Amino acid sequence: MIARGLMLGPDQPVVLHMLDLPRAADALNGVKMELVDAALPLLRGMPALQPLAAVFSFIAGCKAYFALGATTNFETGVVATSDEAEAFKGVNVAILIGGWPRKEGMKRKDLTAKNVPIYKSQASALQQHAAPNCKVEQRFWWWLTPRTPTRSSSRSSPPGSPAKNITCLTRLDHNRALGQVAEKLGVPVGDVRNAIIWGNHSSTQFPDASHATARTELGERPVKELVADEKWLKEEFVSTVQERGVAVIKARRQSSSLSAASAACDHMRDWILGTPKGTWVSMGVFSDGSDRVPEVLFYSFPVTCEKGEWSIVQGLQIDDFARSKMEASGTELMEEKSIAINIL
Amino acid sequence: MIARGLMLGPDQPVVLHMLDLPRAADALNGVKMELVDAALPLLRGMPALQPLAAVFSFIAGCKAYFALGATTNFETGVVATSDEAEAFKGVNVAILIGGWPRKEGMKRKDLTAKNVPIYKSQASALQQHAAPNCKVEQRFWWWLTPRTPTRSSSRSSPPGSPAKNITCLTRLDHNRALGQVAEKLGVPVGDVRNAIIWGNHSSTQFPDASHATARTELGERPVKELVADEKWLKEEFVSTVQERGVAVIKARRQSSSLSAASAACDHMRDWILGTPKGTWVSMGVFSDGSDRVPEVLFYSFPVTCEKGEWSIVQGLQIDDFARSKMEASGTELMEEKSIAINIL
Numbered sequence: 001m002i003a004r005g006l007m008l009g010p011d012q013p014v015v016l017h018m019l020d021l022p023r024a025a026d027a028l029n030g031v032k033m034e035l036v037d038a039a040l041p042l043l044r045g046m047p048a049l050q051p052l053a054a055v056f057s058f059i060a061g062c063k064a065y066f067a068l069g070a071t072t073n074f075e076t077g078v079v080a081t082s083d084e085a086e087a088f089k090g091v092n093v094a095i096l097i098g099g100w101p102r103k104e105g106m107k108r109k110d111l112t113a114k115n116v117p118i119y120k121s122q123a124s125a126l127q128q129h130a131a132p133n134c135k136v137e138q139r140f141w142w143w144l145t146p147r148t149p150t151r152s153s154s155r156s157s158p159p160g161s162p163a164k165n166i167t168c169l170t171r172l173d174h175n176r177a178l179g180q181v182a183e184k185l186g187v188p189v190g191d192v193r194n195a196i197i198w199g200n201h202s203s204t205q206f207p208d209a210s211h212a213t214a215r216t217e218l219g220e221r222p223v224k225e226l227v228a229d230e231k232w233l234k235e236e237f238v239s240t241v242q243e244r245g246v247a248v249i250k251a252r253r254q255s256s257s258l259s260a261a262s263a264a265c266d267h268m269r270d271w272i273l274g275t276p277k278g279t280w281v282s283m284g285v286f287s288d289g290s291d292r293v294p295e296v297l298f299y300s301f302p303v304t305c306e307k308g309e310w311s312i313v314q315g316l317q318i319d320d321f322a323r324s325k326m327e328a329s330g331t332e333l334m335e336e337k338s339i340a341i342n343i344l
Numbered sequence: 345m346i347a348r349g350l351m352l353g354p355d356q357p358v359v360l361h362m363l364d365l366p367r368a369a370d371a372l373n374g375v376k377m378e379l380v381d382a383a384l385p386l387l388r389g390m391p392a393l394q395p396l397a398a399v400f401s402f403i404a405g406c407k408a409y410f411a412l413g414a415t416t417n418f419e420t421g422v423v424a425t426s427d428e429a430e431a432f433k434g435v436n437v438a439i440l441i442g443g444w445p446r447k448e449g450m451k452r453k454d455l456t457a458k459n460v461p462i463y464k465s466q467a468s469a470l471q472q473h474a475a476p477n478c479k480v481e482q483r484f485w486w487w488l489t490p491r492t493p494t495r496s497s498s499r500s501s502p503p504g505s506p507a508k509n510i511t512c513l514t515r516l517d518h519n520r521a522l523g524q525v526a527e528k529l530g531v532p533v534g535d536v537r538n539a540i541i542w543g544n545h546s547s548t549q550f551p552d553a554s555h556a557t558a559r560t561e562l563g564e565r566p567v568k569e570l571v572a573d574e575k576w577l578k579e580e581f582v583s584t585v586q587e588r589g590v591a592v593i594k595a596r597r598q599s600s601s602l603s604a605a606s607a608a609c610d611h612m613r614d615w616i617l618g619t620p621k622g623t624w625v626s627m628g629v630f631s632d633g634s635d636r637v638p639e640v641l642f643y644s645f646p647v648t649c650e651k652g653e654w655s656i657v658q659g660l661q662i663d664d665f666a667r668s669k670m671e672a673s674g675t676e677l678m679e680e681k682s683i684a685i686n687i688l
Contacts, residue, residue, distance in 0.1 A: 006348055013532075030595030036527065037588060037603035039519035039610075041534025076527060175383035183380065183420060190385030244381060251374030259381035266383075 003035065003043040003077075007265045008093075009273060013042050017079040019087035025080075032080040044077040084125035092131045093272070096122065096138040097169070097264055101255075108202075109339050115140045116343045135308070136166045137268050142200065142298045142333060143340035146286055164309065167271065168284025170197040170205065170300040172256065172263035176244045177207045180237055181214070181223055191215035192223065196302045197241075197282040198291075198322070199329025200336075205300065206325035207241035209233055211316055234321060275305045280313050291318060291326070297333050347379065347387040347421075351609045352437075353617060357386050361423045363431035369424075376424040388421040428469035436475045437616070440466065440482040441513070441608055445599075452546075453683050459484045460687045479652070480510045481612050486544065486642045486677060487684035490630055508653065511615065512628025514541040514549065514644040516600065516607035520588045521551045524581055525558070525567055535559035536567065540646045541585075541626040542635075542666070543673025544680075549644065550669035551585035553577055555660055578665060619649045624657050635662060635670070641677050 001007060002014055016035065020028040035043060081087050088094065100114035119141050126134065146163035177195035182188065192214045198206040210233065212223040227233060240247075248256045270281050280302040287293040290301065290312045302313040318326070345351060346358055360379065364372040379387060425431050432438065444458035463485050470478065490507035521539035526532065536558045542550040554577065556567040571577060584591075592600045614625050624646040631637040634645065634656045646657040662670070 001348070004345070004350055006350075026595050027597065030592055030598075031602070033588070033592050033595060034600055034603040036523040036533075037516065037520045037592070037600065038606040039522040039526075039533045040606070041532065044532035044534070077532075172381065176381045178383040179380040182383075188385065188388035188421075189380075189383045190388070244377070248374055248377050248381070251370050251377060253371065254374075256378055256381065258375070259378040262382040262384070 001261065001265045003038070003040040005042055007269050007272075010042075013044050013077070015077045015079070016043065017087050017089075017091055018081070019084065020080075020082055022082040025082055028080045028082075032076070032078045035078050036076050084122060085129050088122075088125045088129040090129070090131050091134055093268060094126060094130060094134055094136045094138075095264055095268060096136065096140070097260070099140040108336065112143070112336060112339050113343055116340055119144070120344070133165060135268070135271065137169060137264065137271070138166065139169050139201070141166075142168050142284060143337040144298070145296065163286040166286070166298075167267070167310065168201065168298050168300070169264060169267055170201050170282045170284050171267040172260055173197040173201065173205055173207060173241060173244075173300075174282035175259065175263050175266065177209060177212075177237075177241050180240055181209055181212060181227070184232070184237070185214055185223070185226055187214055187216075193279045194302070195282070196280075196316075197300045198326045199300055200333050201284065201300065202329075202332065203242045204329040204332045205242060206322065206329055207238050208322055208325075209237060210319075210322065211302075238325075271305050271310060272308055274307065275303075280304050283310060285310060285312065288312065290314065291316070292323075293326070293330055294334070297330065297337065299330060299333060345605065345609045347382070347384040349386055351613050351616075354386075357388055357421070359421045359423070360387065361431050361433075361435060362425070363428065364424075364426055366426040369426055372424045372426070376420070376422045379422050380420050428466060429473050432466075432469045432473040434473070434475050435478055437612060438470060438474060438478055438480045438482075439608055439612060440480065440484070441604070443484040452680065456487070456680060456683050457687055460684055463488070464688070477509060479612070479615065481513060481608065481615070482510065483513050483545070485510075486512050486628060487681040488642070489640065507630040510630070510642075511611070511654065512545065512642050512644070513608060513611055514545050514626045514628050515611040516604055517541040517545065517549055517551060517585060517588075517644075518626035519603065519607050519610065521553060521556075521581075521585050524584055525553055525556060525571070528576065528581070529558055529567070529570055531558055531560075537623045538646070539626070540624075540660075541644045542670045543644055544677050545628065545644065546673075546676065547586045548673040548676045549586060550666065550673055551582050552666055552669075553581060554663075554666065555646075582669075615649050615654060616652055618651065619647075624648050627654060629654055629656065632656060634658065635660070636667075637670070637674055638678070641674065641681065643674065643677060 003016060005012060008014060018028055018031060079086065099118060100111060102111050123141075123144075126136065144166075146166055174195060174197050177197065178189050178192050181192045181195060185192070192212060195212045196208040198208055209223050209227075213220045214223055214226055216226065224230075224233065245256055248259075267281070267283065271283070275281055281304075282300050283303045284298045284300045285303060287295050287297050287299045287301075289295045293299045293301070302316070303310040304313060305311075347360060349356060352358060362372055362375060423430065443462055444455060446455050467485075467488075470480065488510075490510055518539060518541050521541065522533050522536050525536045525539065529536070536556060539556045540552040542552055553567050553571075557564045558567050558570055560570065568574075568577065589600055592603075611625070611627065615627070619625055625648075626644050627647045628642045628644045629647060631639050631641050631643045631645075633639045637643045637645070646660070647654040648657060649655075
């Protein structure tokens with residue numbers, strides 16, 4: 001998708017850096033062969049220009065890491081490596097969607113313990129080798145504390161400070177919410193917008209359609225009115241989105257794949273190329289205190305993006321029902337953060 | 345890729361029909377869930393218009409069938425079924441890339457015997473249920489004889505007769521050939537064009553770079569001159585492309601996946617939307633006797649496409665080396681055809 005222009009636009013040449021564990025080096029090289037075999041015109045090194053893209057594929061046989069970056073590999077535009085320094089060298093965009101997968105019966109605490117060392121090593125390599133202001137899209141490091149929190153950055157730090165450059169993925173949940181509303185209303189999903197995922201990328205997340213709208217013959221209308229079924233919006237919709245990943249695993253006997261890749265692509269595209277006017281998307285970003293979310297947390301908010309910068313949507317009415325759901329997810333994030341800090 | 349507009353253009357809504365065996369119904373439904381979860385704006389049924397797309401996924405755990413077609417499934421634009429009649433109903437484009445996979449130690453004759461019954465059942469469903477002039481892109485039915493051969497169709501039959509509407513995939517081999525030339529020359533693959541795959545989609549195919557050109561600072565130049573290594577062009581290049589599938593399997597321990605999907609998409613896109621001026625691609629089409637290829641065979645030729653019709657490139661100089669390679673692949677196709685006819 002990246003090398004076809006779906007993430008960075010149809011005219012943006014890309015160089016893909018793919019990172020995987022040493023034991024997966026052969027398979028990763030096979031992916032590189034396939035990228036060459038696909039004869040993708042956008043996939044190329046351009047020593048004379050500043051190249052823009054790279055992908056890191058990370059292990060465990062199941063998930064992939066991506067990142068955009070510079071390379072001198074003119075011929076193929078693909079770097080396949082198990083060396084973090086090489087993988088992150090000069091990258092402008094890093095998509096870190098790999099990590100220790102959650103196995104059946106594993107507690108979140110155990111999962112965090114497995115992922116903290118991966119984080120430490122990669123964060124250090126990113127800091128040393130990536131291009132300045134590299135944008136980082138990631139799945140597993142919700143508990144980290146960026147060097148410069150957003151609020152102080154808006155006062156004195158330069159733009160592009162770390163807190164601004166790191167976002168967490170909740171786009172799959174966001175897209176699932178749009179999909180469920182579209183199915184309920186029997187309308188094309190492209191006509192529905194402004195669902196929100198609040199909180200954690202876990203089952204405590206709060207999928208909220210109370211601000212969503214849908215295009216109808218009578219113009220843009222609130223989903224709440226069109227659905228006219230408060231029970232569905234507060235119960236079935238919420239639990240369907242929260243538990244969709246489990247339902248997909250049950251059907252496919254594998255975790256989400258095409259929808260996860262599609263969401264990772266949508267997230268970065270909107271961050272870099274901007275959200276359409278009047279449309280917001282959900283992203284985990286470091287809280288600036290908006291909506292009473294503590295300023296020490298990454299938390300999924302509705303955001304709009306312009307010129308490569310995200311901003312939290314302000315001024316939304318939040319009722320008591322939403323507030324209690326949002327706080328429950330925030331409490332879970334606080335607990336996870338304290339576990340991670342203890343391990344760190 | 346189809347639902348992102350990469351096959352039929354960025355503004356073409358599509359409906360995907362996915363076909364799989366009954367034992368894979370759950371997994372197929374999981375794919376449908378993921379397509380809904382990806383919130384793809386182009387993926388939608390539009391009862392008021394003639395919808396254009398559908399995908400058939402076929403199993404054996406490894407490959408997928410695709411086809412474009414009509415549906416009344418307004419909400420999701422996805423039909424997941426194990427019923428051929430439902431799958432092929434009203435489809436405008438059918439992408440048949442599934443079939444019995446070749447296992448280690450299996451002879452081609454055994455493979456054909458496994459695939460003929462699949463062909464019989466699907467061909468009959470296509471004929472009964474697909475839209476008129478449905479375009480069929482396929483991998484396994486090289487040995488079939490269309491109702492109306494190309495030559496007579498050019499004299500008296502209407503356009504869109506069966507021979508014109510069925511093409512076989514050699515695009516992956518074609519793209520691999522471009523990739524190998526680009527690597528050899530150290531140029532972006534988008535600057536190389538007009539490689540040819542002659543013959544069968546098998547190891548007897550003849551990858552031919554003798555008519556290919558590459559864009560250089562001095563303009564468009566013959567690859568033959570730029571490579572200046574006849575031995576490489578006649579030996580290493582040919583065998584690398586022929587054996588690339590095996591090399592990918594060796595590295596990934598799985599057969600080609602992203603490159604195969606990418607090639608299937610390129611093939612249909614170029615067929616429907618046209619090849620760029622001055623550029624040809626390779627497709628298996630029913631021979632009209634061009635280049636002395638017998639008129640009873642599907643055979644991979646260089647073709648250009650315009651307004652949804654392919655034409656074999658005429659007037660290429662073919663030397664004795666190429667002729668002998670082309671004839672060897674034609675002989676193999678004749679043998680395979682006679683095996684298939686005996687089974688039929």
